[in-house]
Amino acid sequence: MQAWAIANQKGGVGKTTTTLCLARGLASAGHRVLLIDLDPHASLTRAFGVPAMPPPAGTHDLFGSDGPSLSTLARSTDVDGLKLVAAQPALATLERRGATQPGLGLALGRALHFVQSTYDYALLDCPPTLGLLMVNALAAADRLVVPTQTDPLALHGLADMLRTAEMVERSRRRPMPRYVLPTLFDRRTRTGVQSLDLLHDRYEDRVWPGAVPMDTRLRDAHGLTSAEMPTGRGADAYRRALKWLLAQDGSAQQQAA
């Protein structure tokens, strides 16, 4: 199994949309995919129609002592090959406990270890804050995908995110390849085009050469969780992005063929 963290310290850059679209692409190629919602706002969980109340069993339970395993927490979805571990609002309180409970930063990695042969991919939808949950995702991930809105402010967020990833990589002593996906691109605006150029100048071959365009069909995440494959310019762009991401890793590319 390969774990991909989809992260950016900025909100509203397309993390959840990216997680869903990449997961759908992997599942439609026949892979077994586990989605883990690490965001207390639970957008991914809501997209699958899981109600917030009463809080569903899910990600938070991984952090208790002797809690249920990931296999127990993974729920089926309408999409073949795609399972979801739901997020609960209580995840927000974990950050405080993190300071007092040593080892909590590795809880997710440990849980994933037990489902190594059950899934081909685990996609980790991160919250927009650098706290215990994101640290868990970065510690567990084999690669990092950073969706980045193509506007000048978002570029600062990207630099912060990549610095954080570098720090985590140093402490865990295992490489974590990092890839940038330009999202929410509007080619009619000058700032959009300039930001995209800047991304390519600054990060070169770490940036997917395309960009996910603004597409109203991606605006409602519910539309991305039904049995039928999403269609439209945005969904097509994500299919190309996935192909590129897989091509960055020879073995993963063969698996997807």
Ligand SMILES: Nc1ncnc2c1ncn2[C@@H]1O[C@H](COP(=O)(O)OP(=O)(O)O)[C@@H](O)[C@H]1O
């Ligand atoms: N390419 C796109 N075109 C139009 N709307 C988009 C696109 N990508 C994301 N959105 C919408 O923008 C908002 C933020 O996206 P989301 O994936 O939730 O970001 P994040 O998880 O980073 O907060 C959501 O309402 C989402 O549906």
Ligand SMILES: [Mg+2]
């Ligand atoms: Mg999100």
